[in-house]
Amino acid sequence: xxxxxxxxxxxxxxxxxxxxxxxxxxxxxxxxxxxxxxxxxxxxxxxxxxxxxxxxxxxxxxxxxxxxxxxxxxxxxxxxxxxxxxxxxxxxxxxxxxxxxxxxxxxxxxxxxxxxxxxxxxxxxxxxxxxxxxxxxxxxxxxxxxxxxxxxxxxxxxxxxx
Amino acid sequence: xxxxxxxxxxxxxxxxxxxxxxxxxxxxxxxxxxxxxxxxxxxxxxxxxxxxxxxxxxxxxxxxxxxxxxxxxxxxxxxxxxxxxxxxxxxxxxxxxxxxxxxxxxxxxxxxxxxxxxxxxxxxxxxxxxxxxxxxxxxxxxxxxxxxxxxxxxxxxxxxxxxxxxxxxxxxxxxxxxxxxxxxxxxxxxxxxxxxxxxxxxxxxxxxxxxxxxxxxxxxxxxxxxxxxxxxxxxxxxxxxxxxxxxxxxxxxxxxxxxxxxxxxxxxxxxxxxxxxxxxxxxxxxxxxxxxxxxxxxxxxxxxxxxxxxxxxxxxxxxxxxxxxxxxxxxxxxxxxxxxxxxxxxxxxxxxxxxxxxxxxxxxxxxxxxxxxxxxxxxxxxxxxxxxxxxxxxxxxxxxxxxx
Numbered sequence: 001x002x003x004x005x006x007x008x009x010x011x012x013x014x015x016x017x018x019x020x021x022x023x024x025x026x027x028x029x030x031x032x033x034x035x036x037x038x039x040x041x042x043x044x045x046x047x048x049x050x051x052x053x054x055x056x057x058x059x060x061x062x063x064x065x066x067x068x069x070x071x072x073x074x075x076x077x078x079x080x081x082x083x084x085x086x087x088x089x090x091x092x093x094x095x096x097x098x099x100x101x102x103x104x105x106x107x108x109x110x111x112x113x114x115x116x117x118x119x120x121x122x123x124x125x126x127x128x129x130x131x132x133x134x135x136x137x138x139x140x141x142x143x144x145x146x147x148x149x150x151x152x153x154x155x156x157x158x159x160x161x162x
Numbered sequence: 163x164x165x166x167x168x169x170x171x172x173x174x175x176x177x178x179x180x181x182x183x184x185x186x187x188x189x190x191x192x193x194x195x196x197x198x199x200x201x202x203x204x205x206x207x208x209x210x211x212x213x214x215x216x217x218x219x220x221x222x223x224x225x226x227x228x229x230x231x232x233x234x235x236x237x238x239x240x241x242x243x244x245x246x247x248x249x250x251x252x253x254x255x256x257x258x259x260x261x262x263x264x265x266x267x268x269x270x271x272x273x274x275x276x277x278x279x280x281x282x283x284x285x286x287x288x289x290x291x292x293x294x295x296x297x298x299x300x301x302x303x304x305x306x307x308x309x310x311x312x313x314x315x316x317x318x319x320x321x322x323x324x325x326x327x328x329x330x331x332x333x334x335x336x337x338x339x340x341x342x343x344x345x346x347x348x349x350x351x352x353x354x355x356x357x358x359x360x361x362x363x364x365x366x367x368x369x370x371x372x373x374x375x376x377x378x379x380x381x382x383x384x385x386x387x388x389x390x391x392x393x394x395x396x397x398x399x400x401x402x403x404x405x406x407x408x409x410x411x412x413x414x415x416x417x418x419x420x421x422x423x424x425x426x427x428x429x430x431x432x433x434x435x436x437x438x439x440x441x442x443x444x445x446x447x448x449x450x451x452x453x454x455x456x457x458x459x460x461x462x463x464x465x466x467x468x469x470x471x472x473x474x475x476x477x478x479x480x481x482x483x484x485x486x487x488x489x490x491x492x493x494x495x496x497x498x499x500x501x502x503x504x505x506x507x508x509x510x511x512x513x514x515x516x517x518x519x520x521x522x523x524x525x526x527x528x529x530x531x532x533x534x535x536x537x538x539x540x541x542x543x544x545x546x547x548x549x550x551x552x553x554x555x556x557x558x559x560x561x562x563x564x565x566x
Binding site: 129 | 387401511533534565566
């Protein structure tokens with residue numbers, strides 16, 4: 001199946017909430033409105049054979065209006081074809097529908113994304129931190145938390161030579 | 163660490179008026195080979211419910227990677243699945259090469275296949291021998307670990323390191339296979355099959371081993387797909403998904419090899435799939451070594467491949483180039499890629515968002531172990547504690563890969 005055909009099928013179903021990404025690198029990429037992400041992924045699974053969720057991860061663009069993004073990689077194992085789906089939410093209301101009901105494997109991937117980016121997956125069975133400690137009060141992968149400069153000199157640490 | 167009297171245990175205790183006991187397995191339990199905590203709710207000997215805690219060795223690789231130049235990220239990948247670091251290293255190099263649009267020649271591809279298959283053998287040897295240990299058969303473990311040691315000696319010949327190898331470079335290898343390395347690989351190809359036959363004689367048709375593993379920790383192919391399983395754990399359920407075949411990299415399509423599949427997705431099937439994969443890997447290494455084409459061991463990736471050391475000491479331009487590369491002042495094209503390789507545990511993916519700077523804007527590792535370990539409670543419910551331990555070793559959950 002051609003990419004255009006897939007896009008047309010999705011477009012007839014979901015109209016304006018599906019956009020093609022202009023800079024289409026490597027994998028066929030679609031940008032989906034946050035409100036319809038769950039139905040789009042369910043449609044892809046049920047009608048287009050994208051039965052395998054390869055990956056799910058977050059991304060942060062501080063300069064954009066919709067700051068936080070989630071990127072899904074789906075795999076059509078029947079035709080060996082991948083598709084990448086992006087969706088963006090504002091930082092003030094970072095809510096997205098959880099897809100755990102569709103793919104059980106999304107459970108920890110969504111927890112990881114919540115842990116590192118603070119994106120709230122509505123309908124997730126157990127949205128808790130997974131890799132960081134529970135009492136951490138920020139989301140460390142956001143761009144406002146830069147890594148410590150390796151050349152800083154204001155620290156006095158006799159053991160590690162700084 | 164989670165405390166063991168959390169809410170749902172009370173709920174479970176109330177249900178059907180039975181008295182359940184709670185067992186805290188881990189975080190540092192000698193039988194779990196790594197730092198995982200599992201809070202088990204037990205009905206006598208049977209597990210009713212399991213709750214996992216992970217993240218004890220989380221090292222923030224994805225965050226660190228957002229600061230590092232591309233070539234320095236190789237050392238982070240070492241520490242993902244540290245039982246087969248070379249696959250991670252080469253996977254990352256392939257991802258950067260895809261980003262830069264670099265084509266490698268056949269010699270590099272074949273050399274990479276040899277190294278990656280050696281790593282796969284080492285990883286599978288650890289996993290399978292530990293399944294033996296956990297079911298009470300220590301002997302096989304001692305035999306195959308000698309062979310694993312020989313593989314580590316080959317790594318030493320190739321790159322100097324043993325566990326965290328940092329093997330290869332973007333664009334190929336830092337040096338050609340030495341005479342000693344080729345000799346050691348050939349010796350391994352003679353010795354390993356003998357030991358493997360002995361190992362299989364000990365376990366494969368052993369009544370006790372079969373009784374302990376058949377039907378233990380099984381999962382259906384539908385559930386495994388739904389949980390995004392990859393690698394031997396998925397293939398044990400009967401689905402022949404292998405990145406080496408689906409999206410061939412490194413000229414894997416030049417070779418003839420079999421993707422073994424199981425039927426029931428249980429511990430025995432996972433054991434057998436891994437065992438057969440070792441034989442296929444031996445075949446691949448033999449073929450690649452016999453047909454190793456002539457050519458250079460690296461391609462020119464001007465901004466990434468360090469110049470010759472003699473040139474750096476004696477000529478100006480290589481010195482400047484060397485300095486710029488080491489300081490990481492090299493911009494990469496603005497691009498987004500996903501590159502997957504077949505790691506020892508499944509599809510190891512690198513999702514790179516490059517914004518044109520010296521380091522990735524976003525790098526996400528698709529770690530197969532992290533994704534399939536979440537099915538563990540479902541796989542061990544209604545089984546006994548000793549079976550749960552076996553199931554965990556047969557899934558080959560590596561803490562480094564789990565926690566990134």
